[in-house]
Amino acid sequence: MRFPSRVSRNVARNASFVQLNSKQVVVRSLLFGLIAAAFSFIAIGCGEDSSPATPTPQRARVLVVHASPDAPGVDVLVDNQKVNQQPLTFPNNTGYLSVDAGSRNVKVNAAGTTTSVINANLTLESNKNYSVFAVDSLRKIAALVTTDDLTAPAAGKAHVRFLHLSPNAPAVDISLPNQPAGQGLFTNRSFNRTVTAAQQAFTPVDSGTVNLQVRAAGTTDVVLNLPNVRLEAGKIYTVFAKGFLGGAGAQALGAEIILHNP
DSSP states (O other), rough: OOOOHHHHHHHHHHHHHHHHHHHHHHHHHHHHHHHHHHHHHHHHHHOOOSSSOOOOOOOOEEEEEEEOOOOEEEEEETTEEOOSSOOOTTTEEEEEEEEEEEEEEEEEEESSSEEEEEEEEEEEOOEEEEEEEEEGGGOOOOOEEEEOOOOOTTEEEEEEEEEEEOOOOOOOEEEEESSSSSSSSSEEEEOSOOOOOHHHHHHEEOEEEEEEEEEESSSSSSSEEEEHHHHHHHHEEEEEESSSSTTOOOGGGGEEEEOOOO
16 A cells, blocks of 8 residues: 655654654763763762871970089970970970970070080980980080880889989989988989989889988988978879089079979
């Protein structure tokens, strides 16, 4: 059966239209799929930080002590950065400063100047504590470095160490009043221009208030009385001899106590 030519043309046009619509549907489906995938990729990308994590810097702590009797006030610099707001004066300390572990340069300058009286390169281990003492007379000033073990004392105990930082005083014993000659908490200690592992270690003692005597080593001759020294349970102390034997005023022979864990 033959259709008129006009009908045939209409049927052909309709078939082409259907074919075109089918292609448009396929294209649209592909486009929508690509767009959805792109948004999914963006959403995942935004939810993740692709940048590498910044490592946490390793830290150490350093306490600086001015223990040179005739030296003026000083500035303390770590890697050339000043760390104290006011001049550090004898016989005070900075308290512990948190610094990057590793190789650090520590300078002690006459306050307000670039004149370094101490210039020391220190290797500081991560999570460790150190004290840096400026010791001796100004003419011979030097750095004395200790490693500070701040492990908590046992119940009812305090930790104490003694450093002899009086440049011209003889060797001494640190004794209780009733102890015989040559006996004491610390015996035969001479000036600490350097320090041994045993001398920088802290000694456990019973907590309480004690009277201490600084004696000429091996005798009962009292050079200096230290009455009513309070040693609190759980606390860690450095006691150091300061000043000059025969000195006057701020430079007189005496003792200073540092509390390491306020």
